[in-house]
Amino acid sequence: MNRINKTLNGDKKLLSIYFTAGYPKLEDTVKIIKDLETSGVDFIEIGLPFSDPLADGPTIQESSTQALKNGMTTNMLFNQLKDIRETVKIPLIIMGYFNPMLQYGVEKFCQKCQEAGIDGLIIPDLPVNVYNEEYKAIFEHYGIINIFLITPQTSEERIRFIDSVSDGFIYMVSSASVTGSTKGFGEDTKAYFKRISAMNLKNPQIIGFGINDKETFNQATEFATGAIIGSAFVKHLTASGTNKTSSFIKALRDL
Amino acid sequence: MTYQANEKGYYGDFGGAFIPEMLYPNVEELRSQYLDIMKEESFQKEFNYLLKEYVGRPTPLYFAERFSNKYKTKVYLKREDLCHTGAHKINNTVGQILMAKRLGKTRIIAETGAGQHGVATATVCALMGIECIVYMGEVDIKRQAPNVARMKMLGATVVPAKSGSRTLKDATNEAIRDWINNPVDTHYIIGSVVGPHPYPDMVARFQAVISEEIKIQLKEKENRENPDYVVACVGGGSNAAGAYFHYLDNPEVGIIAVEAAGKGIYTGESAATSALGKEGIIHGSKTLLMQTYDGQITEPYSISAGLDYPGVGPMHANLFRTGRGEFISITDEAAMQAGIELAKLEGIIPAIETSHALAIFKDRKFKEDDIVVVNLSGRGDKDLSTYIDYFNL
Numbered sequence: 001m002n003r004i005n006k007t008l009n010g011d012k013k014l015l016s017i018y019f020t021a022g023y024p025k026l027e028d029t030v031k032i033i034k035d036l037e038t039s040g041v042d043f044i045e046i047g048l049p050f051s052d053p054l055a056d057g058p059t060i061q062e063s064s065t066q067a068l069k070n071g072m073t074t075n076m077l078f079n080q081l082k083d084i085r086e087t088v089k090i091p092l093i094i095m096g097y098f099n100p101m102l103q104y105g106v107e108k109f110c111q112k113c114q115e116a117g118i119d120g121l122i123i124p125d126l127p128v129n130v131y132n133e134e135y136k137a138i139f140e141h142y143g144i145i146n147i148f149l150i151t152p153q154t155s156e157e158r159i160r161f162i163d164s165v166s167d168g169f170i171y172m173v174s175s176a177s178v179t180g181s182t183k184g185f186g187e188d189t190k191a192y193f194k195r196i197s198a199m200n201l202k203n204p205q206i207i208g209f210g211i212n213d214k215e216t217f218n219q220a221t222e223f224a225t226g227a228i229i230g231s232a233f234v235k236h237l238t239a240s241g242t243n244k245t246s247s248f249i250k251a252l253r254d255l
Numbered sequence: 256m257t258y259q260a261n262e263k264g265y266y267g268d269f270g271g272a273f274i275p276e277m278l279y280p281n282v283e284e285l286r287s288q289y290l291d292i293m294k295e296e297s298f299q300k301e302f303n304y305l306l307k308e309y310v311g312r313p314t315p316l317y318f319a320e321r322f323s324n325k326y327k328t329k330v331y332l333k334r335e336d337l338c339h340t341g342a343h344k345i346n347n348t349v350g351q352i353l354m355a356k357r358l359g360k361t362r363i364i365a366e367t368g369a370g371q372h373g374v375a376t377a378t379v380c381a382l383m384g385i386e387c388i389v390y391m392g393e394v395d396i397k398r399q400a401p402n403v404a405r406m407k408m409l410g411a412t413v414v415p416a417k418s419g420s421r422t423l424k425d426a427t428n429e430a431i432r433d434w435i436n437n438p439v440d441t442h443y444i445i446g447s448v449v450g451p452h453p454y455p456d457m458v459a460r461f462q463a464v465i466s467e468e469i470k471i472q473l474k475e476k477e478n479r480e481n482p483d484y485v486v487a488c489v490g491g492g493s494n495a496a497g498a499y500f501h502y503l504d505n506p507e508v509g510i511i512a513v514e515a516a517g518k519g520i521y522t523g524e525s526a527a528t529s530a531l532g533k534e535g536i537i538h539g540s541k542t543l544l545m546q547t548y549d550g551q552i553t554e555p556y557s558i559s560a561g562l563d564y565p566g567v568g569p570m571h572a573n574l575f576r577t578g579r580g581e582f583i584s585i586t587d588e589a590a591m592q593a594g595i596e597l598a599k600l601e602g603i604i605p606a607i608e609t610s611h612a613l614a615i616f617k618d619r620k621f622k623e624d625d626i627v628v629v630n631l632s633g634r635g636d637k638d639l640s641t642y643i644d645y646f647n648l
Contacts, residue, residue: 050551051553052537052552054275054428054538055275055435058418061418065418068551074550075549097536100551102535103533103548103550124277125539127276149275149276151277151279151280153277155280176277176435176437176438
């Protein structure tokens with residue numbers, strides 16, 4: 001059983017953290033992963049930086065640009081992660097855009113993920129139908145779970161379809177926005193959380209986008225198995241560096 | 256075999272819709288309706304009316320006699336530079352604003368590089384009384400002040416794109432983000448034959464009026480519908496798509512695509528995507544694009560702001576890969592010389608984009624009785640300061 005499914009089986013409200021690999025410094029990737037695990041994070045999304053991250057807001061775009069300037073590449077990331085499973089036990093997911101994976105070779109990418117002990121991928125610009133037709137077999141061969149997104153605009157029919165082809169969890173985008181918005185959750189958003197929760201999907205849902213503090217984390221996990229914090233943590237790294245990860249995580253929930 | 260898009264939006268290996276789920280409903284809404292809407296009689300009537308009365312179509316197919324004598328072949332210029340707002344761009348924005356109205360959209364967004372598509376979008380939004388937001392790279396806003404002023408006069412809001420290299424590709428990213436943030440009321444008017452399906456096909460169909468007219472006009476002048484060659488410059492490739500459209504599947508007509516070599520293809524300052532690009536994904540489309548070995552999209556360069564896009568529309572990627580199109584790249588220097596030459600020989604000052612297409616005649620020889628149609632995609636008014644600086648005028 002994939003580590004993602006094992007982790008999701010518990011009844012704990014899960015906290016996942018996203019950060020951009022190679023940011024703030026090129027060599028920070030492994031330290032950040034280890035610190036997140038010791039701080040009690042349940043799983044981690046490692047961002048593979050891309051020059052043109054369409055679905056992300058300014059925070060993640062800037063961290064990606066800096067990571068690329070620092071010299072981060074796909075090969076470099078796999079090198080940094082090669083011994084990660086000697087210590088880290090929680091699920092690790094790589095989140096990245098499709099073009100760098102395509103250039104690396106999708107099969108080689110999946111193979112490297114398997115070797116490093118990466119459990120899943122989130123690829124915002126790889127549509128479900130293209131995945132099913134062209135890449136599903138490769139992912140399955142290497143035991144890599146591909147996570148799909150839904151949004152408040154996704155039709156019920158399409159949600160059912162995505163649920164039927166998903167494994168692990170469904171990434172529920174909280175609102176019609178790119179990453180890093182901090183508007184808080186209004187009644188519409190809560191209604192959407194409730195609506196999805198009531199659909200009794202076979203896959204658990206993890207909510208992401210717009211979660212930046214304890215309050216929004218609690219609101220989101222009232223209706224879902226867990227929540228993902230990205231831009232807020234990247235901002236924290238920018239402001240406070242890599243030595244205060246545990247205080248950031250502690251402030252998010254009572255452990 | 257066809258060189259048109261198939262029903263999934265693929266031109267051979269290229270095209271498709273590689274979009275985040277957040278954009279799926281918007282793009283699907285458009286995809287499922289665009290062909291039906293375009294076929295509606297009322298749509299066709301309104302579109303043709305506006306092209307005639309507002310844009311000023313049909314544009315002339317002008318026999319460039321002195322230019323032809325110089326290059327010893329028969330050259331016709333399709334005068335898209337005479338369109339309202341000065342370029343072919345408005346053919347597409349007129350079509351898309353009518354599309355947006357039929358989809359019930361109340362807010363328009365667009366990206367722009369040099370500002371031509373931004374102006375064409377702001378123009379049709381003013382015409383229809385619809386809110387218009389144009390994303391433009393911060394660097395381009397500084398370089399293209401007159402077009403920024405035009406957009407503002409037309410009532411549009413110009414939003415600087417401050418991310419990345421702060422040019423056209425970043426303006427496009429910002430427009431896409433806006434669409435993600437405003438999925439219900441907003442239509443995104445993409446300015447070229449790029450982006451996710453159905454955009455490349457839809458924009459090509461709106462620009463297809465160019466080759467539709469060429470066929471009729473050439474028949475009148477030469478008693479034949481087909482030229483031997485159609486020549487057009489390619490950045491994203493919308494004027495080229497329009498000029499080629501009705502000839503794509505006709506092997507008698509040679510297709511010549513002219514890209515910007517910038518300071519030279521291998522100088523690191525170029526926008527010659529067919530020579531330098533590799534298959535990949537940019538702005539939701541699988542196509543040829545300039546990128547690092549690691550899949551990061553690189554910044555192109557051309558003296559012409561309308562040609563410095565790191566990708567090329569999927570139609571053109573397919574024309575290149577299949578060999579259906581002949582691809583030529585032209586340096587800044589050769590283009591500038593061709594621009595001033597046309598001014599002196601024919602009394603027409605072309606846009607620098609178009610000057611690239613005119614520059615091929617120096618080395619690419621045609622037969623004396625060949626009929627070569629060059630799509631004169633835009634006029635040079637917007638480029639005066641570049642011409643002035645370049646030639647110390």
